[in-house]
Amino acid sequence: xxxxxxxxxxxxxxxxxxxxxxxxxxxxxxxxxxxxxxxxxxxxxxxxxxxxxxxxxxxxxxxxxxxxxxxxxxxxxxxxxxxxxxxxxxxxxxxxxxxxxxxxxxxxxxxxxxxxxxxxxxxxxxxxxxxxxxxxxxxxxxxxxxxxxxxxxxxxxxxxxxxxxxxxxxxxxxxxxxxxxxx
Numbered sequence: 001x002x003x004x005x006x007x008x009x010x011x012x013x014x015x016x017x018x019x020x021x022x023x024x025x026x027x028x029x030x031x032x033x034x035x036x037x038x039x040x041x042x043x044x045x046x047x048x049x050x051x052x053x054x055x056x057x058x059x060x061x062x063x064x065x066x067x068x069x070x071x072x073x074x075x076x077x078x079x080x081x082x083x084x085x086x087x088x089x090x091x092x093x094x095x096x097x098x099x100x101x102x103x104x105x106x107x108x109x110x111x112x113x114x115x116x117x118x119x120x121x122x123x124x125x126x127x128x129x130x131x132x133x134x135x136x137x138x139x140x141x142x143x144x145x146x147x148x149x150x151x152x153x154x155x156x157x158x159x160x161x162x163x164x165x166x167x168x169x170x171x172x173x174x175x176x177x178x179x180x181x182x183x
Contacts, residue, residue: 061142
């Protein structure tokens with residue numbers, strides 16, 4: 001079975017030592033390497049293709065334990081009732097200078113458990129804010145994208161919480177998959 005693992009690769013922390021602390025006055029009990037926290041949160045895109053056809057369905061899911069390993073501290077943090085605020089972006093490119101909100105052009109299928117709101121004006125192409133569902137010491141999220149128009153597309157899942165920004169980038173084998181083509 002082909003799968004595409006998405007790993008959390010960037011976390012920017014502003015005035016924060018731990019994952020919940022937000023005060024400048026807090027003394028960190030550990031060293032934070034790389035200037036910020038870098039927790040590993042796995043997600044899957046299926047099928048993993050460089051090319052999709054109009055009508056194809058791309059399934060995106062994240063399932064991870066509430067204890068998450070942070071590369072920057074070499075520690076595991078317990079994230080119970082954590083204030084995730086994930087945002088999904090989908091750019092649709094016709095050429096290098098023309099793009100549009102792929103969330104409005106393609107069909108998005110997801111359970112209402114995960115849906116928060118759609119902000120059509122955020123970051124040029126809009127953001128679909130979703131929820132991670134916490135159940136039995138794990139977090140869950142899944143959605144499907146049905147491709148409706150031919151073009152290049154780029155998918156991004158960003159997680160926002162208090163004073164912390166996390167970006168999940170797609171990786172295929174050893175190279176970053178930043179754009180796929182719909183034929």
